[in-house]
Amino acid sequence: MKANCWMGRNTVEVREVPDPRILNSRDAIVRVTSTAICGSDLHLYDGYIPTMKKGDILGHEFMGEVVEVGPKVSTLRVGDRVVVPFPIACGNCVACTHGLYSVCENSNPNAGLAEKLMGHSPAGIFGYSHMLGGYPGGQAEYARVPFADVGPIKIENGLTDEQVLFLSDILPTGWMGAEMCDIKPGDVIAVWGAGPVGQFAIASAFLMGAEKVISIDRFPYRLKRAERAGAQTLNYEEVDVLDALRDITAGRGPDGCIDAVGMEAHHPAGVVHAYDRVKQATRMETERPHALREAIMSCRNGGTVSVIGVYGGLLDKFPMGSLMNRSLTLRSGQCHVQRYLKPLLKKIRNGDIDPSSVVSHRMRLEDAPRGYEMFKNKENECNKIVLTP
Numbered sequence: 260m261k262a263n264c265w266m267g268r269n270t271v272e273v274r275e276v277p278d279p280r281i282l283n284s285r286d287a288i289v290r291v292t293s294t295a296i297c298g299s300d301l302h303l304y305d306g307y308i309p310t311m312k313k314g315d316i317l318g319h320e321f322m323g324e325v326v327e328v329g330p331k332v333s334t335l336r337v338g339d340r341v342v343v344p345f346p347i348a349c350g351n352c353v354a355c356t357h358g359l360y361s362v363c364e365n366s367n368p369n370a371g372l373a374e375k376l377m378g379h380s381p382a383g384i385f386g387y388s389h390m391l392g393g394y395p396g397g398q399a400e401y402a403r404v405p406f407a408d409v410g411p412i413k414i415e416n417g418l419t420d421e422q423v424l425f426l427s428d429i430l431p432t433g434w435m436g437a438e439m440c441d442i443k444p445g446d447v448i449a450v451w452g453a454g455p456v457g458q459f460a461i462a463s464a465f466l467m468g469a470e471k472v473i474s475i476d477r478f479p480y481r482l483k484r485a486e487r488a489g490a491q492t493l494n495y496e497e498v499d500v501l502d503a504l505r506d507i508t509a510g511r512g513p514d515g516c517i518d519a520v521g522m523e524a525h526h527p528a529g530v531v532h533a534y535d536r537v538k539q540a541t542r543m544e545t546e547r548p549h550a551l552r553e554a555i556m557s558c559r560n561g562g563t564v565s566v567i568g569v570y571g572g573l574l575d576k577f578p579m580g581s582l583m584n585r586s587l588t589l590r591s592g593q594c595h596v597q598r599y600l601k602p603l604l605k606k607i608r609n610g611d612i613d614p615s616s617v618v619s620h621r622m623r624l625e626d627a628p629r630g631y632e633m634f635k636n637k638e639n640e641c642n643k644i645v646l647t648p
């Protein structure tokens with residue numbers, strides 16, 4: 260089959276690779292009909308997530324048709340149309356039974372690698388480094404889905420791929436980002452990053468009763484999308500974000516601050532940015548956590564900072580004093596996608612939310628290398644790319 264493979268820093272290549280096979284009794288094989296490139300794939304592309312190997316198949320957002328099931332998968336049949344959540348979860352361990360699917364205790368065969376860096380291991384993730392399981396991803400013609408009786412959700416009615424594909428990651432991730440802010444009617448929520456996850460966080464915050472949502476980014480086309488979703492926008496290349504948020508909230512700061520940016524935050528040139536670049540280049544710091552620092556500093560006393568942007572390891576100049584002295588709550592996590600599949604599918608069906616609106620480009624799987632470059636450089640107002648094998 261054809262698959263999009265990581266070949267080194269800033270290089271992906273669509274190559275011929277062996278078809279996946281059923282390895283365990285709870286596996287299924289899915290023929291991929293649609294897959295997407297995620298902002299967090301860029302952290303792999305840029306070489307900031309450790310333990311990638313040449314030839315690894317990328318992609319953790321995919322859906323398709325079940326073509327084979329293992330003997331212990333009774334919930335799916337050949338021919339079923341499914342969306343596959345990006346965290347791989349067994350459904351039986353302590354984490355899974357508490358709904359904490361993205362920290363499943365049984366799905367990362369390389370847990371030891373993750374433990375060295377993080378203390379304990381999170382779940383395995385499709386196409387997201389060997390530290391997170393070394394699972395071949397879904398930017399391919401076929402994918403093996405472990406624990407197929409737990410993760411995939413069946414799509415039974417006439418919804419299009421683009422309406423449901425983002426249940427695999429970015430829609431529930433944006434939703435969980437807003438949910439972690441515990442939004443009360445009248446709340447003001449600020450969202451760093453107006454990419455697709457930020458856009459879904461904005462829509463979710465409004466659905467949860469936020470009175471005002473402020474979107475922070477620097478690309479006018481993304482800010483325009485945020486504006487269309489009802490958000491007030493701040494271009495951080497034009498205004499001082501902390502000052503602006505103080506002004507908008509009568510000096511108090513937003514009730515909830517969502518970091519939908521993660522480890523490669525851009526920053527207008529400055530001393531702290533230069534410091535991060537040097538430390539990151541010399542591998543003394545894995546992150547450039549500018550958005551996170553700003554989210555903490557601007558949050559109102561007693562408010563919540565919700566981190567859904569992806570981080571890889573260690574960061575510097577973390578404003579712990581601000582967090583502690585001002586009674587902030589810091590919440591974070593890779594999305595527990597499985598938890599949100601049914602309720603969010605219902606919202607899509609009811610028309611409360613239209614995930615397909617984030618798609619800006621459609622390409623063939625073969626064009627993935629061009630897609631990665633375009634998405635990385637934000638060319639052609641690239642917001643979200645869907646690939647079709």
Ligand SMILES: [Zn+2]
Pocket residue numbers: 297298299300319320345428429
């Ligand atoms: Zn993703």
Ligand SMILES: [Zn+2]
Pocket residue numbers: 348349350351352353354355356362363364365366
């Ligand atoms: Zn589990």
